[in-house]
Amino acid sequence: MKWNELLVRYGELSLKGKNRNVFIRRLRKNVKSALHGLETVDVQAERDRMFVRVEDPVEMAEAMERLPKVFGIHSFSPVVKCEPTMDAIYETALQAVQMNETEGKTFKVEIRRTDKEFPYISNELQQMIGAHVLRNTSGLTVNVRKPDILLHVDIRRDVAVLTSKVYPCSGGMPVGSNGKSLLMLSGGIDSPVAGYMMMKRGVQIEAIHFESPPFTSELAMKKVMDLAEKLSAFGTTVKLHVIPFTEIQQKIAHKIPDGESMTSTRRLMMQIADRVREEVGALGIVSGESLGQVASQTLESLTAINEVTSTPVLRPLIAMDKLEIIQIAQKIDTYELSIQPYEDCCTIFTPAKPKTKPKLKRVKHFEGFVDFGPMIEEAVQNRRIYTLPRVEKDDFSDLL
Numbered sequence: 001m002k003w004n005e006l007l008v009r010y011g012e013l014s015l016k017g018k019n020r021n022v023f024i025r026r027l028r029k030n031v032k033s034a035l036h037g038l039e040t041v042d043v044q045a046e047r048d049r050m051f052v053r054v055e056d057p058v059e060m061a062e063a064m065e066r067l068p069k070v071f072g073i074h075s076f077s078p079v080v081k082c083e084p085t086m087d088a089i090y091e092t093a094l095q096a097v098q099m100n101e102t103e104g105k106t107f108k109v110e111i112r113r114t115d116k117e118f119p120y121i122s123n124e125l126q127q128m129i130g131a132h133v134l135r136n137t138s139g140l141t142v143n144v145r146k147p148d149i150l151l152h153v154d155i156r157r158d159v160a161v162l163t164s165k166v167y168p169c170s171g172g173m174p175v176g177s178n179g180k181s182l183l184m185l186s187g188g189i190d191s192p193v194a195g196y197m198m199m200k201r202g203v204q205i206e207a208i209h210f211e212s213p214p215f216t217s218e219l220a221m222k223k224v225m226d227l228a229e230k231l232s233a234f235g236t237t238v239k240l241h242v243i244p245f246t247e248i249q250q251k252i253a254h255k256i257p258d259g260e261s262m263t264s265t266r267r268l269m270m271q272i273a274d275r276v277r278e279e280v281g282a283l284g285i286v287s288g289e290s291l292g293q294v295a296s297q298t299l300e301s302l303t304a305i306n307e308v309t310s311t312p313v314l315r316p317l318i319a320m321d322k323l324e325i326i327q328i329a330q331k332i333d334t335y336e337l338s339i340q341p342y343e344d345c346c347t348i349f350t351p352a353k354p355k356t357k358p359k360l361k362r363v364k365h366f367e368g369f370v371d372f373g374p375m376i377e378e379a380v381q382n383r384r385i386y387t388l389p390r391v392e393k394d395d396f397s398d399l400l
C-alpha cells in the first residue's frame with residue numbers, strides 16, 4: 001500500500017459562497033508555492049478538498065512539514081486509494097487503521113458515499129467495515145463520540161479513498177484572498193506578529209521599513225529582512241520597501257518641540273506609508289500597535305496619527321497583552337530575531353518624555369512651520385525595494 005497522497009481539508013473558505021472558486025484557486029497557488037522545489041509533487045484542487053500527491057517519500061515528509069504553515073488549510077491526512085469493491089475496501093481499511101498504534105485505543109468508521117448506486121448504504125458500510133477491523137486487530141474498541149482513530153472511507157464511483165490520521169493545520173484564509181495591505185515592519189516583537197495575523201486572514205503583505213542611517217545599523221536592516229523572510233513562509237513572496245528617514249527625523253528633532261516630536265514622527269511615517277501603499281495598490285496599512293503599550297499607543301496618540309489619512313489602519317494587536325504577543329512571536333519563530341539588540345529609528349530619536357496625550361492642534365501648529373511635502377515625496381522615490389525570500393525562485397512565474 002502506498003501513502004503517496006495527502007487529502008487537504010479547506011479551512012474557513014468552505015463557507016464562502018460565490019467566492020469559493022477564487023479562494024480555491026488562490027489556495028492551490030499558495031500550496032504550490034509552499035511546496036516549491038519538491039519535484040514529485042502534483043496538486044489537484046476540487047470543490048471541497050485538495051489532493052497533494054508526492055511520489056518521493058523524502059519529499060513527502062518535507063511536504064508534511066511545510067503544509068501546516070499555509071493559511072486556508074484546516075487539516076490534512078495521508079490517504080490511500082483502492083477499487084470501490086468490498087474486498088478491496090476491507091483490506092485497505094485494516095491496513096489504514098493499523099498505521100496507528102491500536103492497543104487500548106478506540107476507533108470509529110465514518111462513511112461518505114458519493115456513489116449512490118453502491119450496493120450498501122452508509123450505516124451498513126459503517127457496521128460491516130467496523131466489524132471487519134475489530135475482528136482482525138487486537139486491543140481496539142469502538143467509541144463513536146471521541147475516537148482515538150477515525151477511519152474515514154469515501155466511496156466514489158471509480159475509487160474508494162481511505163484516511164485514518166489527521167494533522168491539524170493553521171486554518172485561516174489563503175493569503176491574497178482578502179486583498180493586499182502594507183505592513184509597517186520595525187525590528188520589534190510586535191509588527192511581525194501583526195503581519196502574521198493579517199496574513200492568516202487572507203491578506204497579502206508588502207512591508208515598509210523606516211531606517212535612519214548612520215544612526216541605525218546594517219545589522220538592524222538585516223534583522224528586518226530576516227523578519228520579512230520569516231513572514232514570507234506563510235504566504236507568497238514579501239516585498240520590503242526601505243525608506244531613508246534620517247533627514248525627516250533630523251528635521252523633526254530640530255523643528256518640533258520634544259513633547260510633540262514623537263507624534264509628528266508617527267504622522268510622517270504614516271503619510272509616507274500611505275503614499276507607498278497607493279503606489280503598490282494596497283488597500284490598508286497594518287501596524288503592530290497595542291493599546292497603552294507606550295506613549296504613542298494611547299487613544300489620543302492614535303487619533304493624532306490617524307488624522308493624516310483616511311486609509312484603514314489595521315491594528316490586529318490593539319487589544320492583546322504583550323505576553324500573548326510574545327507567545328505568537330515564539331510560535332512563528334520571529335521572537336529570537338526580534339530581541340536582537342539593534343537600534344530602531346524611533347528609539348534613537350525618542351525624546352525623554354513624549355506626551356501620552358498629544359494635542360492635535362499643537363502638533364499641526366508646529367508641523368505648519370516645516371514644508372514636509374517635498375521631503376515625503378523624496379523619501380518615497382528614494383526607497384529601496386527587496387523581495388523576500390532572498391533566494392530567487394526563478395521558476396515561480398508559472399504560479400503567479
Ligand code: ATP
Pocket residue numbers: 183184185186187188189190191192208209210211286287288289293294296344345346
Ligand atoms: P514593534 O515591536 O512592532 O516595534 P513597539 O511596541 O516597539 O512595536 P513602536 O516602536 O511604538 O512599538 O511602534 C509601533 C508600530 O509602528 C510598530 O509595531 C510598527 O508597525 C510601526 N513602526 C515602528 N517603527 C517602525 C519602523 N522603523 N519602520 C516601520 N514601521 C515602524
Ligand code: MG
Pocket residue numbers: 186187188344346
Ligand atoms: Mg518598536
